Amino acid sequence: MPSIRAGAASLGVLALLVTGIAVAPPAIADPLSPATGARPSTSGNPTAGPGGVVYFVDATGGNDSNAGTSPAAAWRTLAKVSSQTLAPGDVVAFERGDTFTGSATISGGGTSTNPVTVTAYGSGAQPLLTNPGGWNMLLVDAPYVAVEDLSFTNGAVFDNADGVGIRGPKYERSGAVAITGNGTGVLVQDSTFTDVGVGVKTYGAESKVLHNTFQNLRIAYRGPDSGIQTSYGAIGVSVNNSGVELAYNDFLGCRSTNSPYGADGGAVEIEGFLYSKDDITIHHNYSRGSQGFLEVTETTTSDVTVSENVSDDYQQFIAWNTTTTPSGYVVQNNTVIRSLDSATLFDWYYYREAGPSPSASWATIQNNVFQTSGKFGVFNFPHDHNLFAPSVRLNYALGAGDIIAPPAFVDAAARDYRPVQTSPAVDNGTTTPSATDLAGNPRGVGLGTDMGAHELQASPSTLGIDLVTDGGFETQTAISAGTTPWWSQGGLTYGVDVNAGKAHSGLDNGWIATSGTGWGALRQTVAVSPNTTYRLIVWVRSSGNVNNAWVGAKTTTETVIGELRHGQAAAGYTRYVVSFNSGANTTIRLHAGLYGAGGGTWEQIDDVWLQQL
Numbered sequence: 001m002p003s004i005r006a007g008a009a010s011l012g013v014l015a016l017l018v019t020g021i022a023v024a025p026p027a028i029a030d031p032l033s034p035a036t037g038a039r040p041s042t043s044g045n046p047t048a049g050p051g052g053v054v055y056f057v058d059a060t061g062g063n064d065s066n067a068g069t070s071p072a073a074a075w076r077t078l079a080k081v082s083s084q085t086l087a088p089g090d091v092v093a094f095e096r097g098d099t100f101t102g103s104a105t106i107s108g109g110g111t112s113t114n115p116v117t118v119t120a121y122g123s124g125a126q127p128l129l130t131n132p133g134g135w136n137m138l139l140v141d142a143p144y145v146a147v148e149d150l151s152f153t154n155g156a157v158f159d160n161a162d163g164v165g166i167r168g169p170k171y172e173r174s175g176a177v178a179i180t181g182n183g184t185g186v187l188v189q190d191s192t193f194t195d196v197g198v199g200v201k202t203y204g205a206e207s208k209v210l211h212n213t214f215q216n217l218r219i220a221y222r223g224p225d226s227g228i229q230t231s232y233g234a235i236g237v238s239v240n241n242s243g244v245e246l247a248y249n250d251f252l253g254c255r256s257t258n259s260p261y262g263a264d265g266g267a268v269e270i271e272g273f274l275y276s277k278d279d280i281t282i283h284h285n286y287s288r289g290s291q292g293f294l295e296v297t298e299t300t301t302s303d304v305t306v307s308e309n310v311s312d313d314y315q316q317f318i319a320w321n322t323t324t325t326p327s328g329y330v331v332q333n334n335t336v337i338r339s340l341d342s343a344t345l346f347d348w349y350y351y352r353e354a355g356p357s358p359s360a361s362w363a364t365i366q367n368n369v370f371q372t373s374g375k376f377g378v379f380n381f382p383h384d385h386n387l388f389a390p391s392v393r394l395n396y397a398l399g400a401g402d403i404i405a406p407p408a409f410v411d412a413a414a415r416d417y418r419p420v421q422t423s424p425a426v427d428n429g430t431t432t433p434s435a436t437d438l439a440g441n442p443r444g445v446g447l448g449t450d451m452g453a454h455e456l457q458a459s460p461s462t463l464g465i466d467l468v469t470d471g472g473f474e475t476q477t478a479i480s481a482g483t484t485p486w487w488s489q490g491g492l493t494y495g496v497d498v499n500a501g502k503a504h505s506g507l508d509n510g511w512i513a514t515s516g517t518g519w520g521a522l523r524q525t526v527a528v529s530p531n532t533t534y535r536l537i538v539w540v541r542s543s544g545n546v547n548n549a550w551v552g553a554k555t556t557t558e559t560v561i562g563e564l565r566h567g568q569a570a571a572g573y574t575r576y577v578v579s580f581n582s583g584a585n586t587t588i589r590l591h592a593g594l595y596g597a598g599g600g601t602w603e604q605i606d607d608v609w610l611q612q613l
Helices: 005-017 078-082
Strands: 054-055 089-096 097-103 104-108 118-120 126-129 139-141 147-149 152-153 177-179 187-189 192-196 198-202 208-210 211-213 220-227 229-231 235-239 246-249 251-253 265-271 277-281 285-288 294-297 299-307 311-312 318-321 324-327 329-332 335-338 346-349 363-366 369-372 409-411 415-417 489-490 493-497 509-514 519-529 534-543 550-554 561-564 574-581 587-597 601-612
Touching: 054 078, 054 363, 078 104, 089 187, 118 509, 139 147, 139 369, 152 211, 152 324, 177 329, 192 198, 192 409, 192 574, 211 277, 265 299, 294 299, 294 324, 509 519, 509 587, 550 574, 587 601
Parallel strands: 054 089, 089 118, 097 126, 104 139, 118 147, 126 152, 139 177, 147 187, 152 192, 177 198, 187 208, 192 211, 198 235, 208 246, 211 251, 235 265, 246 277, 251 285, 265 294, 277 299, 285 311, 294 318, 299 324, 299 329, 311 335, 318 346, 329 363, 335 369
Antiparallel strands: 220 229, 409 415, 489 519, 493 509, 509 601, 519 587, 534 574, 534 601, 550 561, 550 587
């Protein structure tokens, strides 16, 4: 249940010592995630659903003896809201600009087509709900309730007065919006959560948390638990049941340093033994300065999709501990940045009891961009078509379509992680089920899907004039150091497969092979225009022991102007795309090569295409 445990705790302390940062980064509006975060309104009055009634609540001018059915006859307190059993179509509307202290329980409930709604009315800032020292501000104990356009601060905390640590009703109901197991189909959207221990805690199946902002959170609990000093909280969303969707949220500074570990918290936690947690989707969210993105603890969970998110946080991207048994996680098209921490991105650590060791069935990792100085993972989860910055400590071989190269963001210093045209993320991903990227733009623009959470919208989808001579190896039948247009570099063996059934298209392809080690490449010199952007496309198939292969372009003096490293290709050919600017050069050298790994290393190359963009 606590967000950082055992060995993971020391990383939070290390980050504090190395960076000197004692508090979460300030919460600021992020113009680079326009599709995420709360969308508060400043005016408007709600209408009831079929058969429902609007109940108004005015903290300054209301009276609990009123009928509550008009602004002039508004109720005054959260306690009055708790006394009402709500029916389908009913609305509870809090006056904008007012502050309401305490907690309200929402009982009764709506239907999937006619929910109960808890929202705002009037004009001004979002209604503010606060409960200093309290477990929650809204306890939703009813199905099909929509909580919309509210603000929550200073609450969702608990102590150890009962002596049982992190367990029991105080733990289960510790969320600014706490949803019980009766809360099937509850929706929380367009609300803001600041300085709370937990933003939304849901035990309700099929609940949705959409377009909210969680910022600058606090510890919910600090004290003893099972004989050790620990902490819990600074969590944006706590998921405790199945069918939950978390999307289009901003998590800004879901982290507190008021912890025995130095720091605790995180954007999302899947936790607790009470229910299984299956079919969960966490997509199109933006997280910055949180203690981690996702932690999974004390549960069984399967079929969890984590996609189209940006995580610019501390510690792990996904961490499982020994009290959980996950399976079927799909981690796809995320951009994961760790500039403040060197923690392992996909981690597993001991907590409370021994558990199952990680296995390949836990997670599939695909189409992501990773930039960190830490390790990739504690287990070799299946991974393909990911972009790893050179600083990533890859403790496993590259998967099919995986590449190593600088990500080339628009402005990493300003946290603008969109790719530029020369980013190796562009067009090097594989197909994805998501139709849109983090910003709501369409996927698949250009030659294919981009890696990471953003899709470059300006990438051309057509091939222009090919500047490569005999890019399909259909004319040249042999290769050596002195032949043209293709020539060889290094000490490996080279050649052309002529009508051997090994080509990507046409009849022929080039190849490199060795039974030992060493460097070898097929190369071609091409004339280019200075200061112009070009796109190189190379189709490659290789033996399974290849982990150090390169495609790209260099100057005639061997300075790299655009290059990526890749590992083994898939059973068929894999396409690699390298875009680059020619700089002051009028002539460049294209290359596709590898370092032999021994034991029969080979690579086949075909359909090389260079076009001016």
